[in-house]
Each structure stands twice: as structure tokens, then as C-alpha cells.
Amino acid sequence: MTIRTDNQIPTTDPRPLSFTDLTACLELSDNREWPLEDRKWEFLLRVGQGYGIVDADGKLAASAVLTHFGDFAAISMVLVAAKYNRRGLGTRIMRHVMAEAGDSVATLYATPQGQPLYEKLGFQATSGCEVLTGAFTGRGAGTTRPAAAGDLPAILRLDAEVCGVDRTHVVSRLPEFADRIRVIERDGEITGYAAQTRALSQNGSNQVGPVIAATDAAARALISDIAIDAGGQTRIDLDTARPDLIEWATQNGLTPVFSCKAMVVGGATLPGDRGRLYAPILQAIG
Template sequence: MTVRRLTLDDLDDCSRLAKDRGWLPERHKWRLLFEIGEVYGMDAPDGDGLAATNILTRYGDDHAVISMVLTASRFGRQGLARRLMEHVLEQAGGRTVSLYATEHGRPLYERLGFRVVGRAAKHTGVFKGEPSGRTRPATEADLGRILELDAELFGTDRSAALRRMFGFGEQVRIAEGGFGQCWRNDDNTVIGPVVARDEETARALIGDLALHAGGEVRMDLDLAKAGLVGWAGEHGIGSPWEVSMMVRGGELPGDRSCQFLPYMQALG
């Protein structure tokens, strides 16, 4: 099977492949990844959709994120995931590459030179709390300020993703020394990214975004931030599902103490 660059014309088949593996279709998320990333795949030899996918999202000249590593169930254990990973790593050039890995996928990534650098967990629930009074809705006029702060604290250029927040997300909020977004996925509203100079500001942003969203929200929390994990639990956000944070060829960028929630696991 030949690896090819996918286009939005392949979106239906990407969603079908996700459902085949027990994932949600997440068409809204896939569209964003097509816009800012490089989506690769292999056509199924039986002519029925895609056999496998993988996405590379570049952050400047020094970092990239891999995501949506999917193989159709009927083509499992045939080495397709490894072939696509090797292709995408070649495309990444000399960049440090990171990803979030399930326990099922982690052995493959370790064989390809990735190492575990932390643990994160998806937490969900209905947020219980009051508005902080410290944040406000952002507008596109605030974009320059957001990009400047993110470049400093995230440590590499993800401006292409951040510029799309105002069209992709439900709301962007800012505070003195921080910003955050919430966006609607198939079954809940995801809070992320959240970047702030201190945890108190991050909590204010997260809480206000969750209250704006209403209903069930999702937060992908770094388990090393025990205080934030505990705070989320006290406010109704639990049911963790853990994954490994992995990196190859260097270190994760920026000041991790100021990176409170990722944009999504697919974007780091």
C-alpha cells in the first residue's frame, strides 16, 4: 500500500476509520487538523475507504506533533502503523516530535525512539463553580497579545492553530497573564489550550470557560499538576482516562509549568 497525502475530500473516510476503531467521528476536529497539519494515509486494498491514517502538525522549525494514528481493524498487525509513522517522522526532518500515546500504542512508539516524559488524563464532568471575575471574552483584536504570550510560554510557533481559535472554538477568554479557549467536540466541550503565568490565573480561565460551555466538559490534565487535578475534581471534573506524553529527539518545548491544558491531544 502506498502512503499518500490526504485532502478534505477524504474526510468522510477518515471519520469512518475513526468509528471503525471505536472513536467518535470528530469531523470538526479533523477539519482543523487538515487545515493546519499534514494528513497522510493509505487506501484500503479492498477499495473500501482508508486502511490507515497519521497526521503531522509542524510548530515552526523545531517541533512537530503526531496524531490520529489509526489502522482499520481488518488490517491490524500488518505493520501499517509503523510504515506511516516512519514516513511521517521522515517528513518531520530534524524536529523534536511529541505525541500522546495509549498503552496499546506506546510499544510501537518506544521502538521508534520515543520516550515517556509524563502522564496526562482526560477528565470529564459538569463544572460546578462561580465566575471568577478575572477573565473576559477575547476578540481578534487580542490575537497579537495571545500570540506573544504563547510564543514565550509555549516556546515554539503554533500561531497557525491559535489564529483559528476564533472560528474553530466556542469562546476564547483572556486574563492578565493568560488565555484559554473552549471548543465543541461530538460529545462534550473541550477546554484548551490554556496557557497562563500562574495556576490561579489558569483556574480562573478554565472555570469561566467551563461555565460558558455548560454541560459536560473535557480537560486533558497533566497529572504532574496535582493541585490543578485536585481542584478540577472538587469542581465536578473526574473520570480520568490516562495516556502517556512521549517525545523523540529532544525535549518538550517551553515552560511546562505555564502550560495547563493542551489545545487537544492531537495538537499537544
């Protein structure tokens, strides 16, 4: 007879996750005291591929999501149930998704708790990210407008130029996921866009992202107009290399609540003109 304890380490290989696993994903998030972001999980499982390790009780013991973008891939939602903490499941599922990434350069955002694991797996911090939330108190710029259906081809071209890869399978779904998309133009050409998604969890903030703009002034205009249009609490994730923009955000009602590191395997340089990427769609995607 095999005697099994409640925290016996699962030995099964990671398996793909689907929408039928959404409840299990939310239960795992709750176990680690993460927000219950059902809309975020649904979006990620639609545009990416989730993987999970299931324990002997049929519970999800570990998770991760891999979202491919051609030559690079974003890893997110890396979670391990508390009772299996520091028992190798995080390393095992990370090695699995890194193998699934193939020749694509893997990227992720790391909390201070997760950073040591990722460093052991060859990730290097390439930049920092400051998460700010609060009720936006600034004034609208009035120089942006709501995106129309006919703007999608121009938005896709701009996004590909800035990010250096084709993200059509993600950006084309923004109208389903986001509540608002605004664009800014110069001489009749769209030079920037931003999206806002209503709170992904109870008591959460409206997420602003992505923000792509040609200048700091254009980025501020997009953020101002979309935050005022949405109302309520706003969240935006800004690169720490933009201290002037972070200071502007704090002067307009937003407060830094935590920071993390953007990490890339081997510290590789990501493609595109990233100087125009002011905020990611989500940290889970980039």
C-alpha cells in the same frame, strides 16, 4: 490470476490526505470505535498534513496527521483498520510521518495500546495526561474576560513565549474552531488565555484547551469562567504533574476517565516555558 483476500496487507505508499478524504477518515475512526469528530478532523487537516494508506478496495486502511511547529512536530490520529491490526501498517505510517517531520523533534500523546509501538520507534514518555470530564460545579472567578479581536497579537506572543515556537498558523485559527476564548490580565497585559470548543462528537463534552496561565490561580480562574460560560459537559486534559489542579477539578464536578502519556522522540526537552501550559489545544496538537 491474483487471488486477494479481504485482509490482504496494502502495499501502497502512504499518500497525503485532503478534505475530500474526510468521510474516509470518519469511517476509519468508526471502525476503531473512536468518536466521529468531524470538526476535529477538519481542523487538523487545515493546520496540519494528513497521510493515509489505502487498501485494494479503496478504503483507508491507516491514517496519521503531522502538524509542524518549526523545530518540533506533533503526530496524531494514528489509526489502523481493525482487520489490519498488528500487521505492520501502524509502523509503516509512523515511519512515513517521522520522515516527513525531517529535523523537527516529533511529539505525540500515546494511549496504553499505542505506547509500545511508539517506544519501538524511539519515543520516550516525558509526562502524563489525565483526561477529566463532567458538569463543572465550581463558581466563576470573574477575573477573566472574553477575548476581543484586538487581543490576537498579544495572545500569539504569549503562546510563542510559552511553547517556544511560533504557532500562528494554528492559534490564529482558534476563533474559527473554538466557541469561546477568554483572557486574564495583570496591569493591563494579557498573561493567560483559554479556549473552549463545543463537543467535537455526538454526546461528547465541550473541550477546554489550551489553557496558558502565569499561576495555578489564574489557570483555575480561566477554567472556571470558560466552563461556566459554556455550560453542559466539560472535558479538560491536565498534566499529571499538577495533582493539586486535578484534585481541584474533581472537587468541582469533573471525573478522571482515562490517562495517556506525552511522548517525545529521544525524550528531548521541548522548548519554551512549559510550566505555564496547563492544557493543550488538543492532544493532537499540544
